[in-house]
Amino acid sequence: MTPTVRRLLAPSLIAVVALAGACTDNTKEAASGSDDGGGKGPTTIEVTDTGSECTLSATEAPSGNIVFSVTNKGSEITEFYLLAEDGKSIIGEVENIGPGLSRDLVLRAEPGSYVTACVPGMTGDGHRGDFTVTDSGETDATSGEMKALEAAATKQYKDYVTQQVGFLVAGTQKFADAYKAGDDDQARALYAPTRAYWESIEPVAESFGDLDPRLDLREADLEAGQEWTGWHQIEKQLWPPADFTEIDTPEERAKMADQLVADTQDLATRVETVTFKADQLGNGAKELLDEVATGKVTGEEEFWSHTDLWDFQANVDGARLAYQALRPIVLIKDKDLAATLDEEFASLQTELDKYKTADGFQYYTQLTPEQVKELSDSVNALGEPLSQLTAVVVL
Amino acid sequence: MDDDTTGETVERDGSTADLATASGDGAGADEPDRSGVSRRWLLGAGAVGAAAVGVAAGATIASASEPDSDPSEGAAAAAVPFRGEHQAGIVTPAQDRLHFAAFDVITDDREKLVELLQKWSAAAERMTEGHSAGTTGAMNGPLDAPPADTGEAYGLPPSQLTITIGFGPTLFTKDGQDRFGLAERRPEALIDLPHFPADRLDPARSGGDLCVQACAHDPQVAVHAVRNLARIGFGVVSVRWSQLGFGRTSSTSTTQDTPRNLFGFKDGTANLKAEEPDLLDEFIWVGKDDDPAAAWMAGGSYLVSRRISMHIETWDRTSMREQEMIFGRDKGEGAPLSGGTEFTEPDFDAEGPDGEPKIALMSHVRLAHPDDNDGVQILRRGYNFTDGTDGLGRLDAGLFFIAFVRDPRTQYVPMQTKLSRDDLLMEYLVHTGSGLFAVPPGVTGPGRWVGQDLFA
Numbered sequence: 106m107t108p109t110v111r112r113l114l115a116p117s118l119i120a121v122v123a124l125a126g127a128c129t130d131n132t133k134e135a136a137s138g139s140d141d142g143g144g145k146g147p148t149t150i151e152v153t154d155t156g157s158e159c160t161l162s163a164t165e166a167p168s169g170n171i172v173f174s175v176t177n178k179g180s181e182i183t184e185f186y187l188l189a190e191d192g193k194s195i196i197g198e199v200e201n202i203g204p205g206l207s208r209d210l211v212l213r214a215e216p217g218s219y220v221t222a223c224v225p226g227m228t229g230d231g232h233r234g235d236f237t238v239t240d241s242g243e244t245d246a247t248s249g250e251m252k253a254l255e256a257a258a259t260k261q262y263k264d265y266v267t268q269q270v271g272f273l274v275a276g277t278q279k280f281a282d283a284y285k286a287g288d289d290d291q292a293r294a295l296y297a298p299t300r301a302y303w304e305s306i307e308p309v310a311e312s313f314g315d316l317d318p319r320l321d322l323r324e325a326d327l328e329a330g331q332e333w334t335g336w337h338q339i340e341k342q343l344w345p346p347a348d349f350t351e352i353d354t355p356e357e358r359a360k361m362a363d364q365l366v367a368d369t370q371d372l373a374t375r376v377e378t379v380t381f382k383a384d385q386l387g388n389g390a391k392e393l394l395d396e397v398a399t400g401k402v403t404g405e406e407e408f409w410s411h412t413d414l415w416d417f418q419a420n421v422d423g424a425r426l427a428y429q430a431l432r433p434i435v436l437i438k439d440k441d442l443a444a445t446l447d448e449e450f451a452s453l454q455t456e457l458d459k460y461k462t463a464d465g466f467q468y469y470t471q472l473t474p475e476q477v478k479e480l481s482d483s484v485n486a487l488g489e490p491l492s493q494l495t496a497v498v499v500l
Numbered sequence: 501m502d503d504d505t506t507g508e509t510v511e512r513d514g515s516t517a518d519l520a521t522a523s524g525d526g527a528g529a530d531e532p533d534r535s536g537v538s539r540r541w542l543l544g545a546g547a548v549g550a551a552a553v554g555v556a557a558g559a560t561i562a563s564a565s566e567p568d569s570d571p572s573e574g575a576a577a578a579a580v581p582f583r584g585e586h587q588a589g590i591v592t593p594a595q596d597r598l599h600f601a602a603f604d605v606i607t608d609d610r611e612k613l614v615e616l617l618q619k620w621s622a623a624a625e626r627m628t629e630g631h632s633a634g635t636t637g638a639m640n641g642p643l644d645a646p647p648a649d650t651g652e653a654y655g656l657p658p659s660q661l662t663i664t665i666g667f668g669p670t671l672f673t674k675d676g677q678d679r680f681g682l683a684e685r686r687p688e689a690l691i692d693l694p695h696f697p698a699d700r701l702d703p704a705r706s707g708g709d710l711c712v713q714a715c716a717h718d719p720q721v722a723v724h725a726v727r728n729l730a731r732i733g734f735g736v737v738s739v740r741w742s743q744l745g746f747g748r749t750s751s752t753s754t755t756q757d758t759p760r761n762l763f764g765f766k767d768g769t770a771n772l773k774a775e776e777p778d779l780l781d782e783f784i785w786v787g788k789d790d791d792p793a794a795a796w797m798a799g800g801s802y803l804v805s806r807r808i809s810m811h812i813e814t815w816d817r818t819s820m821r822e823q824e825m826i827f828g829r830d831k832g833e834g835a836p837l838s839g840g841t842e843f844t845e846p847d848f849d850a851e852g853p854d855g856e857p858k859i860a861l862m863s864h865v866r867l868a869h870p871d872d873n874d875g876v877q878i879l880r881r882g883y884n885f886t887d888g889t890d891g892l893g894r895l896d897a898g899l900f901f902i903a904f905v906r907d908p909r910t911q912y913v914p915m916q917t918k919l920s921r922d923d924l925l926m927e928y929l930v931h932t933g934s935g936l937f938a939v940p941p942g943v944t945g946p947g948r949w950v951g952q953d954l955f956a
Contacts, residue, residue: 209640384644449735478738482606486735496645 159223159232167241216240258430273302281362297412304419308389344409387495390427404469414466449487577657589662591774593753598745602708603737621949630658633728653724661716666937687794696920705933745883766834796953799941807933810898828863
């Protein structure tokens with residue numbers, strides 16, 4: 106894991122906020138750049154807030170991308186909301202629009218009735234009005250078809266996570282048994298293949314803030330006085346550096362191993378009730394590649410065993426599975442991105458395959474600096490387009 | 501806040517205070533003074549509210565201002581046109597800061613390379629105008645996507661950013677392979693530079709299939725340019741090495757003062773200047789008949805880069821007499837030791853009372869002077885650099901030498917061979933990095949991109 110525990114982002118709002126000045130920039134930029142997104146142009150609604158009145162250039166728009174371009178002609182700082190029909194649930198908002206300034210609220214809305222509100226002074230209910238989104242017939246994230254695809258994707262991914270956790274629980278037990286029994290050769294042989302199940306679903310484990318440090322903290326990540334537990338603590342005992350005194354009594358071994366098993370079981374129990382959203386799959390895939398880029402390509406993750414390439418492969422597998430689950434959606438929304446991701450996943454795998462051996466992978470310490478650079482280049486080549494996945498899926 | 505910062509302007513020795521005015525007479529002189537209002541906001545047309553935002557943005561700019569030339573004001577903040585007969589960043593009055601990057605192409609796919617050059621050209625044009633790299637900018641893209649632009653130059657003026665793109669020998673042929681079907685278009689002049697005496701080149705700081713020279717008056721703007729181009733290039737190119745430079749060591753316009761290198765000397769007084777079009781045609785721009793097989797280079801130039809490390813500490817222990825003798829100029833004014841002022845032509849025949857030449861036979865000024873090089877001249881555009889200190893506490897510093905020439909075989913190679921062998925200065929120098937790049941002509945028509953004729 107990384108020292109900073111990250112959680113799966115779960116943005117409930119699909120909103121884009123733009124400053125007026127940036128907007129003039131953006132207009133220019135959009136004109137000089139190519140818009141190959143393939144989607145229809147957004148509907149722009151001009152909103153003028155005079156402080157005493159909130160006027161909209163239209164009170165109806167077709168479903169899809171809608172831009173509320175809010176101009177503050179009053180004397181107080183203002184904000185603008187799009188609320189659900191109940192007038193309470195926030196669909197999207199822009200805040201802190203100073204006098205004389207404009208900001209844009211960009212969102213994707215499904216057909217239905219809504220409430221708009223300008224709130225000068227940014228307190229109270231503000232000036233409200235009704236707003237209607239009609240059905241444009243466009244296939245997008247808000248349509249039934251897309252919802253079905255999302256449901257299929259999240260189910261597929263949940264099944265994968267459940268399966269990996271099952272393997273992890275069973276593997277960890279075997280590993281712990283070997284270690285407790287003093288069979289270090291067996292424990293060393295099981296270490297990397299078992300951890301691979303963990304690494305393939307690491308963002309899920311990281312979403313449980315307390316479990317990840319207990320199971321996967323590296324020695325360098327400890328703070329003063331913090332107790333070290335988990336995989337890497339045992340890793341150091343199995344691959345002890347020179348002049349290191351192992352923690353080696355049967356009691357100590359049992360304590361470490363039992364804790365590992367118990368925490369892994371805890372993870373399995375919590376995963377049972379986890380549900381996923383499409384954006385979490387996209388962000389999870391991106392985070393797995395980040396893990397590779399910052400921890401595995403650098404050889405920092407498996408500091409004592411140097412089995413980083415096992416983790417590398419597992420991270421890539423986990424990212425690929427998340428992407429595969431989302432791929433039907435990506436194919437509809439952005440075929441080019443799907444083609445790029447297919448290609449880059451394949452070429453990263455080709456690169457990794459170069460280091461496969463009969464029982465796994467070469468050790469990180471066997472790689473030359475040139476080979477590390479090639480791996481890193483491939484990770485960057487995939488990581489950059491993969492960072493676009495979430496937005497393509499949710500917008 | 502803007503005023504406060506300006507009020508703290510430091511005039512080190514009187515020569516720096518003129519910078520903004522001086523460069524204002526150069527290429528960007530037709531830009532009106534924006535009096536502290538960021539160009540960024542004004543360029544996007546006179547939108548309602550732009551002026552108000554501009555005032556707010558002024559505060560950001562002030563915090564990034566230079567002590568001796570506030571880049572938020574006047575010509576130093578202005579934009580240099582990306583398009584033109586020649587690429588910008590060659591005879592453009594040398595800006596204060598550099599970020600230079602060399603790239604390896606990591607794909608075999610010619611189409612991807614072409615696409616990259618198209619994307620780079622579009623992004624470079626946007627950034628030199630003071631806009632962000634991507635079409636949705638730094639701040640106003642979808643919340644669930646990473647921003648198209650990295651954002652650190654948001655609100656900063658164009659700062660005379662220039663982005664100059666070049667092609668290294670290995671783009672054409674590498675290990676005997678014609679990688680992209682370009683081998684027969686490799687210019688004869690794009691040689692593999694020979695080993696020069698005393699070279700100690702680090703392969704990790706040398707060569708490259710492509711290069712990007714980003715110069716600006718604000719280092720953040722230059723770094724932003726290279727960072728975003730590298731990001732656009734992931735999967736197609738990989739940065740091989742890069743170098744930051746913090747002080748220009750050459751003037752490329754008669755409106756500019758000659759700056760000092762890290763030895764404390766004015767260097768490059770006799771540089772070619774933008775105001776000498778005939779000499780530029782003779783020595784800098786590739787002619788249309790220079791190389792029929794590489795007609796795509798007409799109007800281009802060749803960029804030589806050399807990372808020259810200086811033995812700073814031993815130099816500092818050298819007597820003033822010896823320092824001046826080694827350069828052949830006086831340290832204060834930069835005048836040749838034969839007398840006069842900085843721009844007085846050196847008199848290489850002048851002898852002192854002892855009968856010895858006033859300008860030593862192996863002095864830098866004599867060996868580098870056109871008189872000693874068959875009249876050949878070059879355009880120098882180098883930068884001082886320091887990459888911190890080495891493990892022994894010595895400055896890891898020197899000169900990142902950049903020169904533009906029409907033909908490195910007749911201009912750079914003979915000159916450097918002689919300097920490396922004979923120049924007294926070499927005792928204090930070691931060349932640690934090297935590159936030679938073919939810089940194609942500029943782009944003119946709409947939709948055209950850098951290097952298009954090479955791939956036509």
